[in-house]
Amino acid sequence: MKRAVYVRLSRIWRAVRGSWVRTSLCQHARAQRVRLAHATRPVRAALRYLSAVLLPSACALCGTSSRELLCVPCAGCLDDPRVRCARCALPWAAPSACERVGPDLLCGRCIARTPAYDATICVADYAEPVDALVVALKFHGRLELAGLLGTTLATRTLQSGAALPDLVIPIPLSAARLCTRGYNQAHEIARTFARALDRPCCARCITRVRDTPAQSGLRGAARWRNMRRAFRVTRTQRVRGAHIGLVDDVMTSGATLDAAALALKRAGAARVTVFVVLRTPTP
Ligand SMILES: [Zn+2]
Numbered sequence: 001m002k003r004a005v006y007v008r009l010s011r012i013w014r015a016v017r018g019s020w021v022r023t024s025l026c027q028h029a030r031a032q033r034v035r036l037a038h039a040t041r042p043v044r045a046a047l048r049y050l051s052a053v054l055l056p057s058a059c060a061l062c063g064t065s066s067r068e069l070l071c072v073p074c075a076g077c078l079d080d081p082r083v084r085c086a087r088c089a090l091p092w093a094a095p096s097a098c099e100r101v102g103p104d105l106l107c108g109r110c111i112a113r114t115p116a117y118d119a120t121i122c123v124a125d126y127a128e129p130v131d132a133l134v135v136a137l138k139f140h141g142r143l144e145l146a147g148l149l150g151t152t153l154a155t156r157t158l159q160s161g162a163a164l165p166d167l168v169i170p171i172p173l174s175a176a177r178l179c180t181r182g183y184n185q186a187h188e189i190a191r192t193f194a195r196a197l198d199r200p201c202c203a204r205c206i207t208r209v210r211d212t213p214a215q216s217g218l219r220g221a222a223r224w225r226n227m228r229r230a231f232r233v234t235r236t237q238r239v240r241g242a243h244i245g246l247v248d249d250v251m252t253s254g255a256t257l258d259a260a261a262l263a264l265k266r267a268g269a270a271r272v273t274v275f276v277v278l279r280t281p282t283p
């Protein structure tokens with residue numbers, strides 16, 4: 001009897017001690033990583049500068065020689081000051097009518113079916129030639145474009161005067177698609193976007209509950225059916241009462257963002273603003 005008690009106590013002690021050692025090792029490794037990142041920052045900045053000066057580089061859109069990711073004319077293509085629906089960012093066919101009524105005018109789609117998100121900010125329409133930037137980031141691994149797109153989205157947000165979110169959340173990929181692609185392009189954009197606005201970014205606050213077929217292969221109502229209850233909020237305490245900024249690369253029908261916004265609102269989010277790089281003008 002005594003021996004059984006001793007064995008049980010020693011097992012409990014080993015479990016407690018093991019978890020303490022794991023936690024300390026984890027904290028130690030994290031501190032080491034932060035120190036290393038801090039110490040190598042000047043070296044990394046110098047290498048970045050030298051590579052920009054010495055190595056040839058081309059504009060990501062037109063391919064002409066350029067020190068920046070985009071040459072000056074191509075960067076101008078991202079400057080798209082069209083008047084848009086305040087809720088879903090669809091461009092107005094007759095902007096003068098909107099100017100008479102006011103900037104908060106909603107389009108017919110949003111009046112007929114009010115989305116769960118409260119507002120949308122986008123950089124430009126999903127059209128040539130800028131759509132090639134998202135295609136290159138998403139399907140050809142051009143991850144450096146995420147920094148450019150995230151910063152441009154942050155600049156457009158500040159120019160619009162819209163309320164800044166308390167927390168930035170990228171639209172998650174399903175585990176299967178994340179394994180295939182190796183990265184989530186929305187997360188890459190959201191990281192730079194959040195850093196530029198000095199806001200926290202959390203990629204683990206919301207997850208995909210089921211592996212839905214790709215939205216690009218579906219049309220109209222099938223997109224909405226496909227996304228029904230596709231998301232679950234996993235960190236409710238961070239979301240409750242907060243203004244959430246949902247980030248994605250492209251908004252087409254808005255079904256994915258609507259489903260994620262609905263899950264966030266059900267978890268207690270006070271407001272959800274969608275931030276997308278490109279908006280399909282005729283979904
Ligand atoms: Zn160019």
Ligand SMILES: [Zn+2]
Nearest residue numbers: 085088107110
């Ligand atoms: Zn609208």
